[in-house]
Amino acid sequence: MIKIVKYVIVDILRNKIVIAYTAFLLAISLSIFNLEDNTSKGLLSLLNIILIIIPLVSIIFSTIYVYNSSEFLELLVSQPLKRKNIWMSLFAGLAISLSFAFCIGAGIPIILYAASSTGFVMLGMGLILSIVFASVAMLSAVMIRDKAKGIGISILLWLYFSLLFDGMVLFILFQFEDYPLEKIMVAITAFNPIDLGRILILLKMDISAMMGYTGAIFRDFFGTGTGFFIALLVMLLWVAVPAWLSVRTFNRKDL
């Protein structure tokens, strides 16, 4: 299995998109930290950019990469290799290279300029989000045979997680503002890894005090050790469940 991961990573490095992505992240994070004199302000600006760019690049790149590896997969499936291992190696290769790109691109500036607990939570969330969206991409690529349709679905999923979901939550909040929804809100955030990441990072910053009553509920829940632990667990589920479903589908797929 390690051998296949090695071939996948070498191939990803050869196509240079991940290297460009690393350079782009590095340029953005360095310029943000240099423009802002206050590191926590810098972190906040970086947060918004990271929460948009990381899911987008992870999901789109992974989906296209899986489709483009169809020849590679076909070649390997006729060889004495376990299908599960082939698929997990592809996932591992993508996850490792995307996390590595994030660590270099955003991790180094964060450690250099903002080596606080907030910085480290942000680093961790960025890493997990990279892997979550690679995992979601694997699922959509294995479920849909048509390449254009698969990539389209991935873009829609990204739109859903970064924009539509928040819109829907706001809509529900306004429609049912007479009811006490604060606790339900905590549960709803579990359905969106981006939101979960954002809340965990924001709560580490002081600005969470400005988030009103819901913010206080969030603080109550996620601010505690157990809350944080549960949130982390939910994030890991977001990695594991799509990956597991995609392995199951791939095991039965006709090539």
Added chain:
Amino acid sequence: MIIASNVSKKFKKLTVLENVSLNCIKGECIALIGPNGSGKTTLIKTILGMVVPDSGFITFNGRNILHDWKYRSHIGYMPQIGRYPDNMTIGQVLSMMKDIRAHKEKTFDEELIYAFGLNILLNKRMRTLSGGTRQKVSACLAFLFDPEVLILDEPTAGLDPLSSELLKDKIRKEKQKGKLIMITSHILSELDDLITQVIYMQEGKLVFHKNIDDLRKETGEQKLSKAIASVMIKK
């Protein structure tokens, strides 16, 4: 060696294989023939585990292949249309396969690589190759690990006459070693002196599986193409 029993497969509504049962024994050289779309390639792919049958099962050396994967180390497969990672060179593909299928203390059978002259093209990228050269790479990969079973899907399609002769010589040589060889082809004349068994498929069904000598006796024809034609007319 390979036993399939009642294998059926549907792609959506289209039935591609219907209750196909066959028994292949070591040392046989089997021709798998039938019109286009009769399910030959699908049958081969189910044997390789690339297509999972809806019902029925296949055993390899007495073991069900469904959750097994190690049996594939005994098979060399040459696909009809070889698809390879575009930005890898021939040399990289070959060394990757050697690396992945690494087996102990065995030497690789690189005879075909030299016979086809691929050794001087090792730095060419797969996407720049012509269909015939790609086919040569597929052939080399099938024979590289000296497997006990060779499954060749349209091996000579797209090859020039010289290379096709080289490949047939190689198949003959492997046959002498007592390997099980399965070939699909539409060019029946080239199978004449190669095969010992004939499997004829039509519309996903296995019509007959016969020894070539029996077939010749029954039809009174020496040439495989004529024998098959007379069987088809009788039906």
